[in-house]
Amino acid sequence: MISVKNLTLAFDEKVLYEGLDFTAKNGELTMITGLNGTGKTTLLKIISGEMKVEGAEVKSDCQKIFFLPQKVSYPVGITLFEYILSAFYSNCFKWFTTKSEKEKVLKTLDTLELLDRKDIFVEKLSSGELQLANLAVALVSGADCLLLDEPTSNLDLKNQVKISKILKNLTKKGMTCVMITHDLNLASEYGDYFLGISKNIVLQGNRGEFFTKENLQKIFGLTFNVEFENEKIYLKIFD
Amino acid sequence: MCKSKKIFTIFILGLIFLIALYLATFAGHNDFGLSLLKKSFALGNDTESILLEVLRFPRVVKAVIAGACLALSGMMLQAVSKNPLAEPFITGISAGAGLGIVLSVLLFSGFAYSLFGFVGALLASLFVILFCGIGKFSVTKLILTGLSVNMFASSIISFILLTNPDRTYVLTYLLTGNISENTGLSDLTLFVLFLVILAFSALMMPKMNFLRLEDDFLPELKNRRKVYNVVLIVLSSILAGMSVLTVGILSFVGIIAPQISKMLVGVDYRYAFFANVLIGAIFILLSDFVARIIIYPLQIPLGLVIAFVGAPIFVYFLVRKGGLLND
Numbered sequence: 018m019i020s021v022k023n024l025t026l027a028f029d030e031k032v033l034y035e036g037l038d039f040t041a042k043n044g045e046l047t048m049i050t051g052l053n054g055t056g057k058t059t060l061l062k063i064i065s066g067e068m069k070v071e072g073a074e075v076k077s078d079c080q081k082i083f084f085l086p087q088k089v090s091y092p093v094g095i096t097l098f099e100y101i102l103s104a105f106y107s108n109c110f111k112w113f114t115t116k117s118e119k120e121k122v123l124k125t126l127d128t129l130e131l132l133d134r135k136d137i138f139v140e141k142l143s144s145g146e147l148q149l150a151n152l153a154v155a156l157v158s159g160a161d162c163l164l165l166d167e168p169t170s171n172l173d174l175k176n177q178v179k180i181s182k183i184l185k186n187l188t189k190k191g192m193t194c195v196m197i198t199h200d201l202n203l204a205s206e207y208g209d210y211f212l213g214i215s216k217n218i219v220l221q222g223n224r225g226e227f228f229t230k231e232n233l234q235k236i237f238g239l240t241f242n243v244e245f246e247n248e249k250i251y252l253k254i255f256d
Numbered sequence: 257m258c259k260s261k262k263i264f265t266i267f268i269l270g271l272i273f274l275i276a277l278y279l280a281t282f283a284g285h286n287d288f289g290l291s292l293l294k295k296s297f298a299l300g301n302d303t304e305s306i307l308l309e310v311l312r313f314p315r316v317v318k319a320v321i322a323g324a325c326l327a328l329s330g331m332m333l334q335a336v337s338k339n340p341l342a343e344p345f346i347t348g349i350s351a352g353a354g355l356g357i358v359l360s361v362l363l364f365s366g367f368a369y370s371l372f373g374f375v376g377a378l379l380a381s382l383f384v385i386l387f388c389g390i391g392k393f394s395v396t397k398l399i400l401t402g403l404s405v406n407m408f409a410s411s412i413i414s415f416i417l418l419t420n421p422d423r424t425y426v427l428t429y430l431l432t433g434n435i436s437e438n439t440g441l442s443d444l445t446l447f448v449l450f451l452v453i454l455a456f457s458a459l460m461m462p463k464m465n466f467l468r469l470e471d472d473f474l475p476e477l478k479n480r481r482k483v484y485n486v487v488l489i490v491l492s493s494i495l496a497g498m499s500v501l502t503v504g505i506l507s508f509v510g511i512i513a514p515q516i517s518k519m520l521v522g523v524d525y526r527y528a529f530f531a532n533v534l535i536g537a538i539f540i541l542l543s544d545f546v547a548r549i550i551i552y553p554l555q556i557p558l559g560l561v562i563a564f565v566g567a568p569i570f571v572y573f574l575v576r577k578g579g580l581l582n583d
Contacts, residue, residue, distance in 0.1 A: 065475045084472050090338060092468040094522040106466035107477055110459050112526060151473075158474060 018043050019064050019162060019193055024073040026059070033059060037219050039212060043161075043193040046185050048204040050197070051214030051236055057197045058087070060214070061164045064195065079193055083160035085151055087167050091139050097150055098122060098135040104158040118157075125153045129183065145176035152183065163187070165196040169203065181207040201233075205250040224250065262527045265520050269534040276541040280316050283545065314443045318435050319544050320537040321450045322503040323513075327536025328457055329495035330510030331517065331528060332488045335464050337395045344496035344510035347402045347489065351409030352380020353500040357430050358416050361423060369430060371441070374501040380405055381493035385486070398489065433506035433559030435544060446502065453494055457529070460488060464525040508562050509539050512570045519573060539566070 020040040026033045033056035041047045041064070049057050062068040065084050066075065092100065105118045126132045129149045134142065142150065148168055155163055163184070169177040177200065185207050188194045198204050204211065211227035213220045213236040220232050228250050233241040242255040329344035336342075345351075356376020360369040384405055388397045413431070417424050441449075463484045471481060499506065517531035539562070547561040 067472075067475045067478070082475055084475050086470065086472045089470045091470075092523055094518055095468065095524065099524060100468070103465050103468045106462040107474075107480070110462070112458075112462055151470075154469060154473065160474070 019075070019077040019079060019195075021060075021064060022074040022076070024063065024070060026056070026063075026070050026073075032217055034219060035217070039219075039221060041193055041195045042210070043191050044188055045194075045209035046188045046207060047195040047210045047212065048198055048208035049195065049212045049214065050199060050201065050204055051212075052216065055214045055216060057214055058166055060212075061166055061195065061197065065164050077162070079162035081158065081160045082162045082164060083155035083158065085155070085163070085165040085168055087170070089147070089151060091147065093140050094138065096136050096138055097131065097142060097146075098126070100139050100150060101125070101153045101157055104154050107158075121157055122153070125156045129153055145172050145179070148172060148176070148180060149183075152180070161191075162193040163195070165194075167197050167199070169196075169198055169200065177203055201252050205252060228252070262521045262524070266527060266530045266534070269520075269531060269538070273534045273538050273541075276538045276545070277316065277320075279545045280319060280541040281312050283549075315435050315544065316541065317443050317447055318502040319540045321446060322435075322499045322506065323509060323536030323538070323540035324454070324533040325450070325495040325499040325502075325536070326506065326510040327513035327517070327532040327539075328454075328529070329492040329499070331514040331525070331532045332457075332460075332464070332492040332495075333510075334514050335467060335523075335525065336485050336488050336492075337399060339395075339399075340515065341511065342399070343507065344492060344499065345402075345406070345505070345507065346399055347493050347496075348380035348384040348405035348409070349377045349493060349496045349500065350505045350507070351406040351413070352383075353377040353497075353505050354413045354431055355380075355409050357504070358413055358427060361427055361430065362416065362420070370501050370504065373504060374497050377497040377500045378493065380409070381490075381497070385489060385493070395485070429557060431505060432557040433504040433562075434557050435503050441501070450498060453491070453498065454533070457491060457495070460484070460491065461525045461529045464488070468523065503540065503558060506540075506559055506562060508566050508570075509536055512566060512573075513539060515570070516573055 018040065020038075022038050024034050024037040024039070039060075049060065051057055059068065061084065063070055063073065063075065064077075065082050066077070067084070095103075101122045102114055102119065105114050123132065123135070126135055129152065131146065131149055131153065134146060139147070139150070152163075152168075165184070168184075169180055172180065181203055184194050184196065188209070205224065205228055208224070210223055211221060213227065213232060215236040215238075218235060220227065220236060222232075225245075228243055230241055230243050233239070233243070233252075240255045242251075242253040244251040326344055330342070333342040333344060333346055334340055337346075353373040353376050356372035356374070356379075357369045359376070360367060360372035381402075384398065384402045387401055388394070417427055420427070467481065467484060471478070496510070499510075513532055513536045514528075517528050517535055520535075521527040521531045540558070543561045543565060544558055546565065547556050547558050550556065550561075
């Protein structure tokens with residue numbers, strides 16, 4: 018669980034948040050959506066503790082946070098297996114990784130259905146596979162909180178769904194998970210709690226509360242047609 | 257690339273290193289031949305023994321130290337800056353060393369000029385690293401500050417060269433890079449110092465494997481990453497300083513040895529460590545061998561040979577199939 022209380026932030030004249038209270042519970046997949054340049058990434062950085070804001074109170078009961086930025090630089094010349102194994106060299110002066118650490122990497126690759134790609138060089142992997150590899154790094158490093166900045170952008174539909182499903186499963190196992198996405202369909206299908214950020218306003222709520230015509234109009238300035246059917250939400254832009 | 261293949265590559269490099277060691281020590285116009293190999297274990301008072309002991313052995317030791325230091329230093333900086341063009345002298349080392357050497361020639365007519373170069377190199381890099389600030393450290397800032405310091409000091413060096421025409425020859429010769437005859441330290445001290453720094457570097461190798469991951473991934477480890485980065489940069493400056501002490505300002509080796517090692521064993525730094533030490537040493541041993549024999553009895557500056565031989569080899573590695581430019 019991570020909570021932010023009384024967050025007020027402004028750059029010069031531009032007000033990003035005013036007295037924002039927000040809690041990402043564990044067991045829930047929190048989706049942040051909204052316009053470009055309204056401070057979605059900034060919010061993730063504040064949650065992760067990387068950025069400190071005066072007056073705001075950030076509380077977290079997570080042991081280890083993993084942050085996936087929009088742009089990731091990858092090393093050239095190592096295999097997927099070695100890439101993920103890199104996470105184990107962070108501490109102490111040991112020169113070798115243990116057998117159990119290697120097995121952990123293999124097991125994680127297996128659950129992400131990447132085991133047959135383990136000897137492929139990182140630069141030869143597709144963007145979907147790379148994103149899964151980053152998730153694998155998060156998992157083997159023992160993180161219990163994932164903050165993901167548009168993990169599904171640039172991915173094909175199949176991979177978008179795959180990543181979303183994996184995140185959903187992880188939250189069910191008790192992990193705290195916050196991701197930024199621009200895909201409302203994907204968000205409404207897999208998210209549990211939603212945050213919509215627009216100029217000067219932040220709207221939040223669970224699926225039923227958040228996905229209303231009025232809210233979406235306020236956030237995006239567009240007219241939407243929203244239909245509920247068997248607890249599913251159907252969204253359509255109504256221009 | 258599998259583990260056994262990497263170990264095999266390092267084994268082959270080890271063999272080439274031994275051949276280079278043999279050539280640099282025993283071959284040349286005073287060819288000692290294999291029969292004298294055993295002599296090196298029982299040095300007597302004859303000319304050959306003295307030649308080996310006084311000239312060749314110290315020379316070979318310095319060549320190995322310089323090559324290994326330059327290669328490791330380049331590898332560390334390339335890893336930290338994530339830039340394949342980074343080289344050991346990036347933190348203002350070459351300029352500091354150059355100024356030190358020039359000053360020693362001007363003020364003490366060249367007395368212990370390598371030691372002056374070494375001190376100058378360390379002072380310059382210390383200045384650059386402190387100026388960049390350890391707390392708000394960034395690699396870009398480091399590279400740009402180092403570049404400015406290098407430019408600034410080179411202008412002073414050029415000025416001194418132009419205003420002291422009687423010493424221009426000596427200075428140009430010393431600044432080209434050569435195996436130093438008198439470092440001001442005994443060869444044994446030098447070698448022990450080298451081993452200590454090598455051991456420290458070895459400790460950092462697993463950390464460099466960790467640094468392969470994206471910087472932002474684990475926010476709580478961000479400070480630790482910064483510390484690793486600073487330690488690696490300080491270490492690489494000391495390594496580059498060691499190379500100045502033994503061979504003066506030799507560029508190029510520090511860029512190409514890490515690239516060749518990357519092509520041979522990849523970027524698992526635990527293997528790259530050995531590969532770099534060997535490649536750097538081989539490079540300087542062979543270049544020195546060539547510098548010694550090519551227009552005997554004259555010796556041409558090592559720096560010239562390295563650039564002359566190294567550039568074509570490097571271009572070959574770049575354009576061949578599976579090379580750097582075919583990524």
